[in-house]
Structure formats: C-alpha cells, structure tokens
Amino acid sequence: MDTLHLGANSLESYWMPFTANRDFKRNPELVTGASGMYYTTRDGKPLLDGIAGLWCVNAGHGHPKIVEAIQKQAAQLDFASSFGFGHPLAFEYANRLISVAPEGLDHVFFTNSGSEATDTALKLALAYHHARGQGQRQRIIGRQRGYHGVGFGGLSAAGMGPHKRQFGMLLPGAAHMPHTHDPSRNAFSLGQPAHGAEIADTLEQMLQTYDPLTVAAVIVEPVAGSTGVLVPPIGYLERLRDICTRHGILLIFDEVVTGFGRLGHAFAAHRFNVTPDLIAIAKGMTNGAVPMGGVITSGEIYHTLMDSAAHGAVELSHGYTYSGHPLASAAALAALNVYIEEGVFEHAAAIEPLWQNRVHEMKGLPDVVDIRNLGLLAGIELGTDVANGKAIAKKVYDYCFERGVLIRPVANTIVLSPPLIISEEEIDVLFSTLAAALEAAG
Ligand code: PLP
Numbered sequence: 001m002d003t004l005h006l007g008a009n010s011l012e013s014y015w016m017p018f019t020a021n022r023d024f025k026r027n028p029e030l031v032t033g034a035s036g037m038y039y040t041t042r043d044g045k046p047l048l049d050g051i052a053g054l055w056c057v058n059a060g061h062g063h064p065k066i067v068e069a070i071q072k073q074a075a076q077l078d079f080a081s082s083f084g085f086g087h088p089l090a091f092e093y094a095n096r097l098i099s100v101a102p103e104g105l106d107h108v109f110f111t112n113s114g115s116e117a118t119d120t121a122l123k124l125a126l127a128y129h130h131a132r133g134q135g136q137r138q139r140i141i142g143r144q145r146g147y148h149g150v151g152f153g154g155l156s157a158a159g160m161g162p163h164k165r166q167f168g169m170l171l172p173g174a175a176h177m178p179h180t181h182d183p184s185r186n187a188f189s190l191g192q193p194a195h196g197a198e199i200a201d202t203l204e205q206m207l208q209t210y211d212p213l214t215v216a217a218v219i220v221e222p223v224a225g226s227t228g229v230l231v232p233p234i235g236y237l238e239r240l241r242d243i244c245t246r247h248g249i250l251l252i253f254d255e256v257v258t259g260f261g262r263l264g265h266a267f268a269a270h271r272f273n274v275t276p277d278l279i280a281i282a283k284g285m286t287n288g289a290v291p292m293g294g295v296i297t298s299g300e301i302y303h304t305l306m307d308s309a310a311h312g313a314v315e316l317s318h319g320y321t322y323s324g325h326p327l328a329s330a331a332a333l334a335a336l337n338v339y340i341e342e343g344v345f346e347h348a349a350a351i352e353p354l355w356q357n358r359v360h361e362m363k364g365l366p367d368v369v370d371i372r373n374l375g376l377l378a379g380i381e382l383g384t385d386v387a388n389g390k391a392i393a394k395k396v397y398d399y400c401f402e403r404g405v406l407i408r409p410v411a412n413t414i415v416l417s418p419p420l421i422i423s424e425e426e427i428d429v430l431f432s433t434l435a436a437a438l439e440a441a442g
Contacts, residue, residue, distance in 0.1 A: 011024075011025040011028055012025070029041070029401065030042045031047065034049070034057075034061035034062055035060075035061055035062045036060040036061060036062070036419075036421070037049055037060055037061075037418070037419055037421065037422060037423075037426055038061070039061070039406065045404060046404055047401070047404050047405070047406050048404060048405045048406060048426060048429060048430060049061065049406050049418065049419060050400075050405055050406050050407045050408075050416050050417075050418050050430050051406060051407065051408045051415065051416065051417050051418065052284075052288075052417050052418055052419045052420075053288045054283070054288075055225060055256075055257045055262070055283055055284075055417045056282075056283035056284055056287070056288030057284075057287055057288040057419050058260050058261050058262070058284040058287055058288075058335075058339065058344060058419060058420045058421075059287050059335060059338045059339060059342070059344050059419065059420065059421060060419040060421045061419070063287060063289075063334075063335075063338055065334050065337070065338050066286075066287050066289050066331055066334045066335055066338060067289075068334075069330045069331060069333065069334035070289060070290060070327055070330055070331050070334075072330070073089070073326050073327050073329075073330035073331075074327055076326075077089075077326045078326065078327070079325065079326060080326060081321070082110070082319065082323045082324045083319060083321075086324070087324075087326055087329075089326055089329040089330055089333065090110065090324030090326075090329045092329075092333060093324075093329045093332050093333045093336075094107075094108050094110075094324075096333060096336055096337075097294075097296070097332070097336065098296070100266040100267075100336070100340070101266070101267065101279070101296050102267060102269045102270060102275045102279075103275070104275060104298055104299065105269075105275070105278075105279060105296045105297065105298055106298070106299045106302075107296070107297050107298075107299060107301075107302040108294050108295065108296045108297070109124070109294060109295045109297065109316075109318075109319075109323070110292065110293070110294045110320075110323040110324040110325075110328075111282070111292075111293040111294055111295070111320055111323060112291045112292060112293055112320055112322050112323070112325070112328070113149065113282055113291055113292075113293045114148075114149045114154075114254075114256035114280065114281075114282035114283060114293050115148075115149025115150050115151040115154050115293075116149075116151065116293050116320060117149075117254075117256060117280035117281060117282050117293035117294055117295055118148040118149050118151065118153065118154035118157070118219065118252075118254055118256070118280045119149070119151040119152070119153040119154050120280070120293075120294075120295045120318065121217075121219065121252045121254075121278045121279075121280045121295045122140055122153040122154070122157065122216075122217060122219065122252070123153065123318055124278060124295060124297060124301060124305075124316075124318075125140075125216045125217035125250045125252065125277075125278065126138065126216050126217075127305060127316055127318075128250065128301045128304055128305065129216050129250075131304050131305050131307075131308035132304060132308075134213070134248075136213060136214055137213065137214060137215060137216040137248075137249075138173045138214065138216055139173040139174070139175060139210055139214050139215045139216060140153070140156065140157050140171065140173055140174050140175075140215075140216060140217055140219065141157075141174075141175050141176065141177060141203065141206065141215060141217070141218045141219070141249075142156075142157030142158055142159055142174060142175075142176050142177070142218075142219050142220070143159050143176055143177045143178070143179055143219075143220050143224075144159035144176050144177070144178055144179040145159050145160060145179040145181065145224055145227040145230065146158045146159040146160070146176075146179075146219070146220060146221060146224060146227070146254075147160055147163075147221065147224070147225065147226035147227060148219060148221075148254050148280075149256070150163070152170060152171065153171060155167065155170055156170040156171035156174040157171075157174055157219050159176045159179065160226070160227060175206060175210065177199075177200075177202050177203055177206065177218075177220075178199055178202055179224070179227075179230060180193075180196050180199050180224075180230055180232055180233055180236060181230050182195060182196050182199075182233075183369070183370050183381075186233070187369070187370045188360065188363055188370060188371050189231070189372065190356055190360065190373070191231065191356065191373060191374050192231055192232065192233060192234045192374065193231060193233045193234070194233065194234060195233055196233030196236060197233050197234060197235030197236045197238075197239055198239075199233065199236060200235075200236050200237075200239035200240045200243065201239065201243075203218065203240060203243050203244075204243050207243075207247060212247035212248070212249065213248075215247070215249045216249070216250065217249060217250040217251070217252050217277075217278075218240060218244055218249055218250070218251050218252065219252040219254055219280075220237075220240065220251075220252075220253065220254065221253070221254045221255075221256075221257065221258065222237060222253050222254075222255065222258050222263075222268035222269070222271075222272060222274075223257070223258055223263070223268065223374055223375075223377060225257035225258070225377070225415070225417070226257075226410065227410070228372075228379045228381065228410050228411065228412075228413030228415060229372045229373070229374075229377050229378060229379030229413070229415055230372065230379070231372050231373070231374045232272070237272050237274045238272075238274055240274075241274050241275075241276070244277075250276075250277040250278060250301075251276040251277050251278075252276055252277065252278045252279070252280060253267075253268060253269055253276040253278070253279045253280070254280045255267055255268055255269070255279050255280060255281055256280055256281060256282045256283050256293070257283065257377075257417070258271075258375075259279065259281045259282075259283070259284055259285070260281070260283070260284030260285060260335075260336075260339060260345075261284065261339060261344055261345035261348050261420050262284065262348070262375050262376060262377060262417065262420070263348075263374060263375030263376075263377070264345055264346075264348045264349030264352055264375050264376075265345060265349070266339075266345060267279060271375070277297070277298050277300075277301060278295055278296065278297045278298070278301065279295065279296040280293070280294075280295055281293060281294050281295070281296065282294070284335070285332050285335065286328055286331035286332045286335050287331065287335040287338070289331045289335070290325070290327050290328045290330075290331040290332075291322075291328065292325070292328035292329075292331070292332055344420050344421060345420070347420060347421060348375060348376050348420040349375075351376070351422065351424070351427070352375060352376065354424060354427060355373065355376055355378070355422075355427060356373050358427055358428070358430075358431040359371055359373050359378040359380070359416070359431065360373070361431065361435070362380055362431070362434065362435060362438065365435060365438040365439060365442065366438055366439060366441065366442020367382045367383050367384075367389070367392050367438065367441070367442050368380060368381070368382060368438065369381050369382065369383065369384075369389075376417060376418060376420055376422065377415075377416070377417050378415070378416040378417075379410075379413045379414070379415055379416075380413060380414040380416075380434075381412055381413045382396070382412050382413065382414065382438075383412050385412075386411055386412045387412075388412075389411070389412025389413070390409070390411050390412050392412075392441050392442075393409035393410075393411070393412055393413065393414055394409055395437075395440075395441040396409065396414060396434070396437040396438060396441050397409045397414075399433075399436070399437035399440050399441065400433050400434060400437050403433050403436075403437075404433075405429065405430060405433040405434070407430075407434065414434070416430070418430065
C-alpha cells in the first residue's frame with residue numbers, strides 16, 4: 001500500500017467516486033475552504049474555480065444568505081418525512097420554483113441528486129403512459145454521448161459507453177439517437193452551430209424501427225455537458241420537440257447542468273424556446289450547498305396520475321426518504337432568491353459575449369482542434385486523437401492548478417463552467433492562464 005497514512009487523516013478508507021483512486025491518493029489535491037469565486041487549498045492558497053464546483057455553485061461559494069438559511073433550518077427542523085407527512089418549506093419552495101419554470105410545467109417531484117432526478121423522470125414517463133392505458137410504451141430513447149447520472153435508468157439512457165462496461169445489460173428498452181458533434185461542418189462555431197438540425201430526423205427513422213407506440217420518452221441534455229460541451233445545432237431541439245409531440249412521446253430535458261442560469265436564463269428551455277414535458281434538475285438548485293434534485297412536470301402528467309388512482313390511494317409508488325428534505329428546501333429557496341434578487345442569470349447573459357470572445361481566442365494555440373460555447377459553458381477540444389488529447393488536457397490541468405486556476409479535463413476536452421458571478425477580471429485570469437498552459441503543453 002503506497003497511499004498516505006496520516007492516522008485519522010489517512011486517505012485509504014474513502015473510495016472516491018469517478019476518480020483514479022490510487023493516482024489521487026498518491027498526489028492528493030484537497031481544498032479546505034471556499035468563498036465566492038475561490039477555493040482555499042490545504043496549504044492556504046486561493047484557487048480560482050473555473051468549473052463552479054462541479055457545474056453547481058452558480059452564485060459562488062459560501063453565499064452568506066444560503067449559509068444562513070441552512071444554519072437556521074438545521075436548528076429549527078432537521079428532518080421531517082415526506083411520506084404522508086410534511087413540512088411547509090418544501091411546499092413553499094415548490095411554488096417558488098414553479099414561478100420561474102417554463103409555462104405549463106407546474107408541478108415538481110423532489111429527489112436528492114441528478115441521477116435520482118433522471119431516473120424519476122423516466123419512471124414518471126412510464127407511469128404516465130401506464131395510467132393512460134398505454135403501458136406498452138416502455139422504450140426510452142437517449143442519445144450517444146449523453147450523460148444522465150449513474151442510476152440504472154439514467155445510465156441506460158446515457159450514451160457514454162465506458163460508463164456501462166462494468167454493469168451488464170442495464171435496461172433492455174433503451175435506444176440511442178446519434179450525437180450532434182460534427183466538427184467537419186461546425187468546428188469553432190460561436191454559440192449554436194449552424195449545421196445539423198436534420199440529425200433530429202434520425203429519431204423519426206428510429207420510430208419506424210421500433211414503432212412509436214412502444215416509446216415512452218426521449219431524454220436529452222439541451223447542451224450535453226459531461227461529454228465535453230456539445231451545443232445543439234440551430235433548430236435541432238425544435239425538431240425533436242415536434243417529432244415527440246406528433247407521436248405522443250414525452251420529451252425530457254435533463255437540465256441538471258443547464259438549469260439555474262448556466263445559459264443566462266432560469267432554464268435552457270427558455271433559452272431555446274422549446275418546452276419539454278419534464279425537466280430533470282439538481283446541482284444549481286441549492287447552489288451545490290445541500291444535495292437536492294427534482295423533476296418539474298407538466299400539469300397533464302401530474303393530473304393524469306392523480307385522476308387514474310382511486311381516492312385515498314398512493315398515486316405514484318416512488319419517492320425518497322429525503323425527498324423535500326428541510327435543509328435542502330431551505331438551501332434551494334435561499335439559492336433561488338439569491339439568483340433572482342442579485343440578478344445572477346442576467347449577469348451570466350450580460351457577460352456571455354465577453355466569455356465567448358475570450359474562449360475563442362484559444363483558437364490557433366497548440367493542439368486546439370475545436371472550441372464550443374454557450375452561456376457560461378465552454379469546451380476546448382485538444383489533440384489529434386482522444387488518447388493524445390487526453391494526455392495534453394492533463395498537462396494543461398496540472399499547469400493551471402499549479403498557478404491557482406481550476407479547470408476540468410474530460411477526456412480530450414477542457415471543460416469550463418464557472419460560477420455565474422464571474423467578473424471580467426476573473427475571466428481574464430482564467431483565459432490568460434489557460435493560454436499559457438496550452439502554449440506550455442504544446
Ligand atoms: N445529468 C446530467 C446532465 C449531469 O451532468 C449529471 C452530473 O453531472 C447528472 C445528471 C447526475 O447528477 P448527480 O451526480 O447529482 O447524480
């Protein structure tokens with residue numbers, strides 16, 4: 001065993017998620033505090049957070065109003081079950097959330113993570129069709145390179161092969177549309193790519209193979225995040241919406257990343273002006289401060305399930321011990337108030353043009369083969385192939401980390417998704433450091 005042994009501080013026992021545990025424990029990077037745009041490292045240095053924790057700390061770290069709300073709630077009511085019982089804050093937050101949701105999406109089911117949110121969205125779709133006497137609609141259609149968390153449903157719908165290798169067959173009823181990444185036509189697009197709306201028509205072709213009446217739902221991230229930021233071509237999401245509507249198939253947007261201002265609006269649905277039937281949310285919901293997720297659904301789905309059950313019966317056999325947890329509800333309510341009162345989404349929208357200019361200045365630097373951006377998201381793809389790009393991305397990450405800037409390498413792509421409060425000066429530091437790192441790695 002060559003990991004650190006520090007008694008109570010030993011790194012051995014904690015099996016870290018999605019981590020090369022042995023590598024990490026040989027050379028651990030730990031942070032001990034955070035405020036605003038910065039982490040504090042173990043040796044007391046500031047680290048500019050270029051990825052908002054993990055796409056979640058949209059209002060910056062340790063926002064005093066969110067901290068206070070959590071502290072107060074912990075002292076007042078630590079836990080109350082939501083199974084046939086309740087507490088007022090979960091209801092208050094649900095109402096507040098719906099007030100910023102796209103029109104027609106007016107009910108919310110609470111979960112504790114994005115993975116639970118996508119699994120719940122898929123189960124709601126199945127239950128809805130079942131309630132309407134269309135229980136044969138069991139197929140779920142996702143997309144290549146999609147990421148929907150790690151539950152059996154979300155993982156089945158997702159399209160990142162290596163994530164499935166260790167886990168067998170998963171859901172037999174899952175199928176996948178092609179992804180939208182087409183660098184031969186769209187490399188270095190500013191914002192939404194011009195080409196590729198027709199890729200949505202492959203859904204129509206798939207429906208010829210499977211029969212539309214066997215399909216329950218189509219699930220996509222409006223902008224695919226974890227695969228390296230793939231922005232939908234202009235018109236693509238509109239076409240998906242149209243095909244789903246024509247065939248009575250529910251459209252699920254997984255907005256775990258894009259929700260809560262990442263694209264300069266409350267939801268990507270607003271930005272693209274495309275309204276799905278269900279939206280999976282998490283991350284920015286509580287500004288990352290307490291785990292929470294949820295699914296926002298149409299009234300049609302909610303009322304169909306309500307009306308299909310006998311009086312007094314449980315209408316949906318689903319839920320989590322911590323659904324609508326008091327601390328999570330308090331954090332979420334405070335976060336949403338901060339987002340609205342402090343104009344966090346508006347700031348993201350206002351600074352997006354500068355963000356776009358600065359990220360595209362990386363074009364022409366060594367090994368940069370594509371740049372993608374929308375809202376305060378960016379993906380910088382590196383290298384002549386994935387293996388080579390991955391090695392360069394790791395070097396770039398190390399260079400930036402040593403100079404106090406945190407970015408995220410995802411395979412051969414550098415992903416950026418800062419807190420939405422980022423200033424012009426911080427954008428400058430981020431991209432100056434990144435440019436130097438690319439020069440040094442090349
Ligand atoms: N869906 C998307 C689009 C995500 O990016 C993620 C996490 O990154 C998830 C779902 C899963 O969320 P969680 O890790 O909270 O389970």
